Amino acid sequence: MRGDMYLSDTAWRGVTVRGASQGSEVNLIRWAVKPLCHMGNLNIAVLGPAGYAKDLGKKGTESDITFYNLKKGEDTVTIIEPTRYPERLAPLFYAASMADAALVVVSEITPTLGEWVLMLDEARVERGYIVLRNYLSPGDVAPLFRGTVLERYEFVEEDPIALRDLLLREAHARISVPPAAGTVGAIPIDHHFNVRGIGTVILGGVVRGGIRKHDTLKVYPGEQAITVRSIQKHDDDFDWAAEGDRVGLALKNVESDDLDRGFVLSDDPAIRTGTTIEARATLVKYWPAPLTAGTVLHLGHWMQFIPARVEAVRDDGDWRQPTLTLALEKDLVYLPGDTAVLHYLEGGKLRIAGHIELA
Known part of the structure; x- marks a missing residue:
């Protein structure tokens, strides 16, 4: 059995996969390796x-x-x-x-x-x-x-x-093509696990650019350097993955226990991280009243869902489009220009508050 063969969402039976922050077990179904194809x-x-x-x-x-x-x-x-x-x-x-x-x-x-x-x-x-x-x-x-x-x-x-x-x-209609030379990529992790004889494997989606086998990426937050040992897409081995692809990656130089859902693998120099965010918000039309300092929201971006306390609000006359200063429980990983969804878990039937533009 080749040591670099691992599968993505239909790969493994009886492997403990850490996805949600609590480290839930994941049921993975089967093992099968198919010839390389374009998809x-x-x-x-x-x-x-x-x-x-x-x-x-x-x-x-x-x-x-x-x-x-x-x-x-x-x-x-x-x-x-x-x-x-x-x-x-x-x-x-x-x-x-x-x-x-x-x-x-x-x-x-x-x-x-x-x-x-x-x-x-x-x-x-x-x-x-x-x-x-x-x-x-x-x-x-x-x-x-x-x-x-x-x-x-x-x-x-x-x-x-x-x-x-x-x-x-x-x-x-969404055929992916190999990333051009110099292309950088970003892959948020949704599940991760260890496979005997192979090592750390993550599941995720390419949200920007592309990656290639043997690329050196950083794990955000923290910027630990890792190497992509191998790439699979829907059970097939590939040398590359592009935006929109769902992938399983075997990694070198990192342990599964060091990862968490929401961590991002990237070689994009534009990646930003931070626990304090100042951003322009747009509230949903049903939102009943201005946001106030002290309100605890949850910020959703890629595979991150992070508690965020409102530290300050400035609305310049339009309370539905305020500028918020948010203190996050842990680092947010993002690219400038991204949007993030604001959630209010105590909102009863209205738990989605709006979104912010990340600068």
């Missing part, structure tokens, strides 16, 4: 009844978020369900943060549907599909979707075979 990938969040995605793909990694994998020839789809939602808000954010598109299954109009709409809008998931059930019509949901990204989503029939074909066609 594109669609990452899609499925928001609907629990387990809805089981009819669309094969279950892979399972923790507070569950991945399902769909593949036909060179076309691959990574399906993400927020398993521990709605009791926890973070999985909904993670699913939206990782998504290129969303599939929203509407059985009834509820506060939960409203929360899905706000999250997809604040996370800027611009593409998507809507399945209506229980005789709902587009007109029934139009008022809730108006002015959000869901206003541009496509209504589709509830047919698993047709949905799989639709997602594979979308993936086919």
Whole structure:
């Protein structure tokens, strides 16, 4: 057995994978290595009844978020369900943060549907599909979707075979190409584990640029240097990965216990970290009152979900677009120009507050 063969979301049975901050166990399914091929990938969040995605793909990694994998020839789809939602808000954010598109299954109009709409809008998931059930019509949901990204989503029939074909066609249009020389990349970690004979393996998605086998990257926060031993995408060995790819990486010079969900692997010199953020916020239209100093929010960016206390607020006359000074519980890793979603976990039926622009 080759020592550099490890798999991503459908790889391992009986391996303990640390994903959520508590170090939850992850159920990984199988071992199979296929010949190298050229592929594109669609990452899609499925928001609907629990387990809805089981009819669309094969279950892979399972923790507070569950991945399902769909593949036909060179076309691959990574399906993400927020398993521990709605009791926890973070999985909904993670699913939206990782998504290129969303599939929203509407059985009834509820506060939960409203929360899905706000999250997809604040996370800027611009593409998507809507399945209506229980005789709902587009007109029934139009008022809730108006002015959000869901206003541009496509209504589709509830047919698993047709949905799989639709997602594979979308993936086919997203073919990834090898990164050009000098390209830098960033990969937030969503799960990590140790494999006997191989070492540390992480699962994540390439959110910027690209990486190559044997690249030296830094682990943020902290800037520890590591080397990419090998790369896999949907069970296939590759020498590279590009933006939008879901990857499993075998790493040198770092232990799994030294990593956590939300850590970022990158060689991009523009990466920033900090525990104090001053940024312009935009609050959702339903937010009832100005934010005040002392309020504890949670800042969501990539695979990070960090408590952040409001230290100061300056609104210049428009309280829905204040400038906030935030003190974070731990370092935020980001690129200038990124956005981050503001969550208020004590908000009852309104737990999504808005977003900030990171400078």
